[in-house]
Amino acid sequence: MSDPSHRYHPDRIARELDWNLLRTFVVLAESHSVTDAANRLGLRQPSVSAALKKLEDRIGRKLLDRSPGHFALTDAGRLLYREAVEINGSVLRLSTLMRELTDEVQGNVRITVASHVVSPLLDNALARFHAKHPKATLSIEVFSSADAIAEVTAKRASFAVCLVKDHNPKLEYRRLFREFFGLFCGPPHPLFGKPDLSLRDLAGHSSVSFETDRLQDVLKPVTVMRAQAELGQKITGISSHLEEVRRMIVAGLGIGPLPLHVAARDVRDGLLWQVPPYEGLPAIDVHVVWNQAAVKNRAEDLLLQEILNAIDTTPMEERTYR
Known part of the structure; x- marks a missing residue:
């Protein structure tokens, strides 16, 4: 007689789980409907529904409750989404494991910031970084503070500059100003x-x-x-x-x-x-927030260190804007 717990055995799930199914599920969880997810993925709706069913079969749990006017994750779906977001971020950043083979820093830094952060200390740190590493590039995107931190948590952003309500133990925080x-x-x-x-x-x-x-x-x-x-x-x-x-x-x-x-x-x-x-x-208080578990390229490491050094060497009084 087969053991019913076998379907949830970690070895079996690790062996049979298709990463593309997890990627589809992450987009589904962040969408308002299967149609919305299909549009974001560039797929047809039946393909997304089939991927969801296949993932539910592999996991052995229902992940999404769907009915007219209702689209919500189940308890199992919320648990899987929490883990899949981190896996998604790690996969997207796999290329950063291939460090530059030259002495020049050429990586990209993606920063998420709260609306209209005004800080001479941050501006000067960016200027020094660019002067030292002119081939490195920056992407700065404006989010609400909560969404800026969510991007860092999901390893989609190098770090965030924003307001902080609650501290996530998986993230690091330093007051900027x-x-x-x-x-x-x-x-x-x-x-x-x-x-x-x-x-x-x-x-x-x-x-x-x-x-x-x-x-x-x-x-x-x-x-x-x-x-x-x-x-x-x-x-x-x-x-x-x-x-x-x-x-x-x-x-x-x-x-x-x-x-x-x-x-x-x-x-x-x-x-x-x-x-x-x-x-x-x-x-x-406005903070710098980063994810210590995220693999960083050289540009990300160096810019973050530039900012943290500026914080450490600037008295709080000079970082208080009255």
Whole structure:
């Protein structure tokens, strides 16, 4: 009589599992439907459905619940996706194992950053790196902080520069700089240009803000500041990109939060006006986040080390932008 546990035996799964099935499953798990996954993979829908069924047969578990209006991973599917994402990242980075045979550094560094990170320390580190290794290339992509970290976790990005809510024990973190947020309005706003404002003057005015401006999210201190200002419950605009929050503030849609050092030029140019509070403003830390388990090419190693050295040799006061 055969042992039913044989179908889940690690040796059998390792021997029979096709990597292409796992790759298809990762895309499926990150899609909204089989049709969506097929489009992203450049395949026909029946081919994707067949790949899913074959993978479920190999694993011995149902991985995806599908019905009209419902498309969700099962418990087994979530577990497999968590592991498959890391495997996917490792496979995509296999070429980095072939180190350059010349003395010149020629690799590419893919950095994911939160919207509108402004840091002279980071800029100077990039300048020094390029001067030393002019044949190395950079790819810098803007994501929400959560998505930027997800790219690092999946080994699809070299490292991230972003806000951090919770620390993943699989990742490494180093604080790059600290910024302070204030509240601002634009020229069309009735409070623009008015001196000697108090918090009472803000009460009831509509506001714009970031998607992460929530008590349970990374910009909680900013949420508390807005609440203390007794701004109205109506939020007329929201975005995950700082540039778009700034755009809505300048356009007069409402009062909104921005980092002081980022808004400074617009204040000088007459595009923004700071409103209360002026003291005790919330501090937000921006971190460099990387995956120690990811195999890195020489360019990635050297740029990350350049940034970490800059952090180590620059006092926190000089990395605090008020």
